[in-house]
Amino acid sequence: MFQSFDATSRPEQGPPRLAALREVMAADGLDGFLVPRADAHQGENVAPCDERLAWLTGFTGSAGFAAVLADEAGLFVDGRYRLQVREQAADVFTPVDRYEVQLGDWLAERLSLDARVGFDPWLHTVGQVAALRERLDEAGILLAPCDNLVDRLWDDRPPPPDRPFRAHDTALAGESAADKRARLAAELREAGQRAALLTLPDSIAWLLNIRGADVARTPVPRAFALLRDDGSVELFCGPGQADPVADHLGPDVAVLPRDGLRAALSETEGPVRLDPASAPQVLADTLAEADVEVVHGDDPCLLPKARKTDAELAGMREAHLRDGAAMCRFLAWLDATAPDGGLTEIAVVTALESFRRETNALQDISFETICGAGPNGAIVHYRVTEATDRPVQPGELLLVDSGGQYLDGTTDITRTVIVGTPEPEQRACFTRVLQGMIAVSRARFPKGVAGAHLDVLARTPLWLAGLDYDHGTGHGVGAYLGVHEGPQALSRRSGVPLEPGMILSNEPGYYRADAFGIRIENLLAVREAPPIEGGDARVMYDFETLTWVPIDRRLIDGALLSRPERDWIDAYHAATFTRIAPRLEGAALAWLEQACAPLPRPGGTDS
Numbered sequence: 057m058f059q060s061f062d063a064t065s066r067p068e069q070g071p072p073r074l075a076a077l078r079e080v081m082a083a084d085g086l087d088g089f090l091v092p093r094a095d096a097h098q099g100e101n102v103a104p105c106d107e108r109l110a111w112l113t114g115f116t117g118s119a120g121f122a123a124v125l126a127d128e129a130g131l132f133v134d135g136r137y138r139l140q141v142r143e144q145a146a147d148v149f150t151p152v153d154r155y156e157v158q159l160g161d162w163l164a165e166r167l168s169l170d171a172r173v174g175f176d177p178w179l180h181t182v183g184q185v186a187a188l189r190e191r192l193d194e195a196g197i198l199l200a201p202c203d204n205l206v207d208r209l210w211d212d213r214p215p216p217p218d219r220p221f222r223a224h225d226t227a228l229a230g231e232s233a234a235d236k237r238a239r240l241a242a243e244l245r246e247a248g249q250r251a252a253l254l255t256l257p258d259s260i261a262w263l264l265n266i267r268g269a270d271v272a273r274t275p276v277p278r279a280f281a282l283l284r285d286d287g288s289v290e291l292f293c294g295p296g297q298a299d300p301v302a303d304h305l306g307p308d309v310a311v312l313p314r315d316g317l318r319a320a321l322s323e324t325e326g327p328v329r330l331d332p333a334s335a336p337q338v339l340a341d342t343l344a345e346a347d348v349e350v351v352h353g354d355d356p357c358l359l360p361k362a363r364k365t366d367a368e369l370a371g372m373r374e375a376h377l378r379d380g381a382a383m384c385r386f387l388a389w390l391d392a393t394a395p396d397g398g399l400t401e402i403a404v405v406t407a408l409e410s411f412r413r414e415t416n417a418l419q420d421i422s423f424e425t426i427c428g429a430g431p432n433g434a435i436v437h438y439r440v441t442e443a444t445d446r447p448v449q450p451g452e453l454l455l456v457d458s459g460g461q462y463l464d465g466t467t468d469i470t471r472t473v474i475v476g477t478p479e480p481e482q483r484a485c486f487t488r489v490l491q492g493m494i495a496v497s498r499a500r501f502p503k504g505v506a507g508a509h510l511d512v513l514a515r516t517p518l519w520l521a522g523l524d525y526d527h528g529t530g531h532g533v534g535a536y537l538g539v540h541e542g543p544q545a546l547s548r549r550s551g552v553p554l555e556p557g558m559i560l561s562n563e564p565g566y567y568r569a570d571a572f573g574i575r576i577e578n579l580l581a582v583r584e585a586p587p588i589e590g591g592d593a594r595v596m597y598d599f600e601t602l603t604w605v606p607i608d609r610r611l612i613d614g615a616l617l618s619r620p621e622r623d624w625i626d627a628y629h630a631a632t633f634t635r636i637a638p639r640l641e642g643a644a645l646a647w648l649e650q651a652c653a654p655l656p657r658p659g660g661t662d663s
Contacts, residue, residue, distance in 0.1 A: 057406065058272075058273075058409060058420055058421045059409060059424055059425055061402050061405075061441050061442050061445070062441060063442060063443045063444075064110065064116055064441075065114040065115070065116050065144040065441075067113075067145055067146045068114075068146070069111075069114065070112065070113055070145060070146035070148055070149060071146055071148050073111070073112050073209065074112065074124065074148055074149075077112065077124055077205055077206065078126060080205045080208060080209065081124070081174070081205065084202065084205070085172060086172050086173065086174040086200070086202070087126060087167055087171040087172050087173065088123060088124060088126075088163060088167060088172070088173035089124050089173070089174045089175070089205050090121060090122070090124075090173065090174070090175040090176075090180070091109050091112055091121060091122040091123075091124065091206055092109065092120075092179050093107075093109040093110070093119060093120050093121060094106070094121075094179045094180075095278075096178045096179065096255070096336050097255055097256060097257050097278065097334075098181060098255070098256065098336075099256075099257060099258075099276070100118050100538065100540050101272060101273050101274045101423075101538075102271065103216060103217050103271055103278065105213055105214045105216050105217075108204070108206040108207075108210070109122060111210055111213075112206060113131055113144075113149050114144045114145050114146065115137070115141050116140075116144060116439070117133060117136070117137040117141065117437060119133070119134060119137070120132055120133040120134075120154070121154075122149065123159060123162065123163060125163075125166060125167070128150065129148060129149050130149070130162055131145055131149040131150065131151050132152045132154040132157075132159060133151060133152075133153070133154060134153070134154055134155055134527075135153065135155070135436075135526025136436040136526065136527045137436070137437060138153075138526065139434060139435045139436075140438065143435075158191070159188060160187070160188050160190075160191025160192055160195075163191075163192060163195075163197060164191060164192065164194070164195035167197050169195075169197075170198070171197045171198070172197075172198045172200045173192065173197060173198070173199050173200065174201075174202040175200070175201060175202070176201075176202065176203065176204040177201040177336060177337040177338035177341060178204075178337075178338050179204070181332060181333060181335060181337065182330065182332035182335050182337055182352075183332035183333050185199065186332065201338070201341070216278070217270040217271075217278065218270070218278075218293075218294030219268065219269040219270050219297065220269075220296065220297055220298075220300045221266045221268050221277050221297050221298055222266065222267050222268075222269075222300060223265065223266060223300075223301050223304040224261070224265045224266055224267050224463075225265075225463070226265060228368070228371050228463060228464055228535075228536070229262075229265050229365065229367065229368065229535075230364075230366055230367030231367075232265070233263065233265040233266075233304075234308070236262075236360070237263065237283065237287040237308070240252070240283060240287075240356045241283065241285050241286060244284075244329070244356070245285045247329075247351075247353075248327065249285065249327045250324070250325050250327060250328065251283060251284050251285065251324055251326075251328045251329070252282070252283045252329040252330075252355070252356050253280070253281075253282060253328055253329065253330050253331075253335060253339060254280065254281040254282070254283060255331070255334050255335050255336065255339070255355075256331075256355055256357070257270075257271070257276035257277055257278060257279060258274070258276050258361070258537045259355050259358065259361065260277060260279050260280075260357075261276045261277060261537060262360075262361040262534075262537065263283070263289070263357050264289065264291070264301075264305060264309065265304070266301050266305075272420070273421060273423050273424070273461070273539070274537070274538045274539070275419065275420065275461060275537065276538070277297065278294070279291055279292060279293040279297070280292040280293075280314070280317050282320065282321075283356070287308060288308045288309070288310070289308065289309045290309075290310045290320060291305070291309055291310065291311050291312065292313065292316060293312075293313075293314050294314055295313070298311040317339070318338075318339070318342045321339060321342050321343055322342060322343075322345070322346035323346070324343075324346075325348075326343075326348040326349030327349040327351045328343060328348055328349070329350075329351050329353045330343070330351070331352070331353065331354055331355040332352050333354075333355075354543070358542060358543050359543070361537075361541070362532060362541065362542070362543065362555070362558050363555055363556065363557035363558060364535055364558070364581070365557070368535040368557075370464075371463075371464030371465045371536070372466075372559065372579075372581070372602055373602060374464055374465065375462045375464050375465025375467055376465065376467055376579065376603055377636065377639065378417060379412065379459075379460050379462070379467040380469075380603065380604040380605050380635070380639075381636050381639035382411045382412045382414065382415055382460075383408075383411070383469060383471070383605045384605060384640060384647070384648050384651075385411045385414075385640065385644045386408045387605070387606070387647070387651070388644040388646075388647035389411070390404065390454075391473075391647060392643070392647075394448050394454075394475045395450065395476060397449075399447070399448040400429075400446065400447050400448065401428070401440040401444075401445050401446050401448065402442070403448075404427050404448060404454070404456065405425045405427045405440060405458075408425060408427075408456065408458055409421065409425070412460050415462075417462050417463070418460050418461070419460075419461045419463060419536075420460075420461040421458065421460055421461065422458075422461050422466050422468060422539040423458075423468070423539050424439050425458040426438055426439065426455065426456070426457035426458070426470075427440055427454070427455070427456050427457075428440075428454070428455045429452055429453075429454050430446065430453065430454075430571070430572060431569070431571055432446055432573075433453055433455035433567070433573030433574070434567040434568055434569050434570065434571065434572060434573040435573070436526075436527055436565070436567060436573070449475065450475050450476035450477075451474075451475070451476050451477065451478075451479070452474075452475055452476075452572065453473070453474055453478075453572040453573070453574060453611075454472065454473050454475060455470065455572075455573045455575055456472075456473070457469075457470040457563075457575060457577065461536060462536065464535075464536065465535055465536060466534055466536055466537065467579070467603075468561055468577065468579060469578065469579070469603050469605060470563055470565075470575045470576060470577035471576065471607070471608065472573070472575060472576060472608065472611070473608045474608060474610050474611050477610075478610060478611055480613075482572065482574075482611065483612065483613040484521075484613055484616065485523070485568075485572075485574055486574050486608075486611040487611070487612055487613040487616045487617065488517040488518050488520075488521055488566070488616070489517075489518065489565055489566050490576055490625075491517035491616070491617070491621060492513065492514035492515060492516065492517050492518060492529075492564040493514065493564050493577075493578070494621050494624050494625070495513040495514060495517070496510055496513050496514050496529065496530075496546065496562045497562060497580065497599060497624070498620075498624060499513060499599060500585055500596055500597070500598045501554075501596065501597055501598070502595065502597070503553070503594070503596070503597065505554060505597070506550055506552055506553050506554065507529075507530070507544060507545045507546040507547055507550035507552065507554060507560070508548050508550050508551055510546055510554075511528070511529045511547055511548050514529040514546070514564040515529070515564065518564070518566060524566075525564060525565045525566055525567060526567075527565070528545055528546060528547030528548075528549070528550075529564055530545060530546030530547070530560040530561040530562050530563055530580075531545050531546075531547075531560065531561050532544040532558065532559065532560055533559045533560065533561060533579055534559075535559075544558045545560070546561075546562065556582050556584050556597065557582065557583075558581070558582045559579055559580070559602070560582070561577055561578075561579055561580075562577065562578050562579070562580050562599075563575055563576065563578075564576065578601055578602070579601075579603050580599035580601060580602065581599065582597055583597065583599070584596070584597060585597055585598040601628070601631075604635045604636055605632065606629055606632055606648065606651035606652055607628070607629075608651075609651065609653070609655060612655065614655055614656060622655055622657070625655055626654045626655060629651070629653070630652065632652055633648060633649065
């Protein structure tokens with residue numbers, strides 16, 4: 057079983073640990089200290105040794121940070137974690153919306169002239185430090201790099217993982233590592249840059265066609281790399297990690313100790329490209345101290361990695377068919393079992409993972425399964441534990457957001473289902489969420505359009521009812537890499553133009569505290585759309601659907617749907633049956649046939 061149900065949050069430890077941290081701060085002459093939920097690679101998933109924010113506060117969400125002062129401690133999170141942070145963190149930590157309140161403003165309002173705020177420069181990016189330092193300089197506050205104060209206090213901190221790497225088949229990648237290195241090296245030469253510093257594990261995994269096991273749920277190596285303008289690479293990792301892939305890497309990839317990175321940077325001939333959005337401040341400082349010229353620019357792997365090759369797209373399609381069949385077996389089991397009572401959230405999560413394991417292809421789950429029954433569904437990133445496990449009860453909605461890691465692809469799917477008979481309000485809210493999901497799925501847009509332009513499509517049906525949700529509509533997804541991948545996203549904050557080959561989630565939702573949560577999610581691939589007769593001769597894009605699992609028809613209020621929306625649902629279900637039926641038999645096949653039946657056609661608008 058990949059997922060565990062241990063309660064990792066220890067809110068009762070927050071007050072004494074906070075007091076101990078303040079003592080260390082005072083001894084070091086610091087008026088504040090920053091504790092991000094981050095590692096040196098800025099990954100969403102971090103190793104246990106890097107869970108400093110959870111150790112201090114009890115908050116286990118995948119994003120956030122604490123700003124600790126002598127008499128106040130702000131815990132900054134986004135809207136996804138509004139409910140979770142209140143349940144997990146002790147009241148000595150004050151929740152703050154990180155998008156409504158800027159950290160620099162918060163600190164400037166509370167600290168006096170010449171105050172010193174400490175931070176670990178391995179855990180904060182160049183861009184983060186520059187923005188914060190600019191604001192604090194205005195207030196006469198010093199942002200001071202220091203060693204990590206939490207590490208001094210964390211006596212039983214786990215050791216860093218150094219698990220062996222493995223090769224990723226070129227047939228699945230669609231391009232050899234040598235060709236990738238040569239292509240990006242040519243870009244460096246054209247830009248007049250001698251090297252690029254790579255700090256994102258998924259970039260290194262993609263570039264070298266390797267995978268790792270240092271971080272749960274994401275098959276990436278905990279490593280750094282320097283890509284030279286001649287196509288050679290220096291890979292900095294733990295002892296023995298690269299031994300299994302030595303032949304695969306070849307003679308143009310030098311494997312060096314992880315702790316030798318800063319010395320190597322000091323001897324590097326510039327200009328060196330550094331991505332301020334992901335590179336830790338300490339590495340920029342190292343280059344500056346050695347007078348190495350630095351050029352700020354995007355990680356050169358980001359866009360090529362996001363534009364999936366034909367082989368990667370084929371693998372993602374197959375992974376989603378395999379995963380879709382497992383999901384249908386699970387949903388058939390759930391429909392047959394839940395009405396009898398006795399199921400809990402843990403039982404549901406356990407069953408779902410077992411159905412995925414039956415594929416004999418599952419490498420890992422792609423994230424901790426979110427399974428929220430009734431009011432737990434309103435906690436956007438809820439993770440069930442033995443302490444929070446809740447019965448699945450008739451009349452309640454059950455939100456299940458899950459995914460699998462397969463050698464040929466990464467999946468991420470959310471389905472919200474009803475146990476028993478739904479209430480009219482549940483159906484109305486579900487249908488409005490579904491309408492937003494359909495609007496994005498049907499979108500057709502010109503080249504140059506970014507995710508921010510499409511996010512409104514998903515929200516409009518909810519806005520018209522006075523409703524909304526506090527998370528982005530979609531994120532990028534990797535090919536047997538991170539289930540969250542940049543730079544593309546469907547979000548009001550994303551200005552990255554969408555390009556063919558990019559894969560995104562499409563997951564609008566609605567959450568009513570203490571009542572229910574609704575989210576419906578498919579993965580989509582951007583592709584070039586066929587021309588329309590009489591249309592302009594301009595490049596247009598649309599989406600290919602990758603996810604094929606029925607949407608709960610019992611929760612759809614047909615009176616709210618337009619004819620095109622009903623047609624889309626029926627066409628989606630017909631296509632789902634065609635693709636998934638050959639992979640099922642018996643009761644699961646019978647369930648699929650019923651779940652994919654056309655919607656009844658009562659009244660409703662026909663436009």
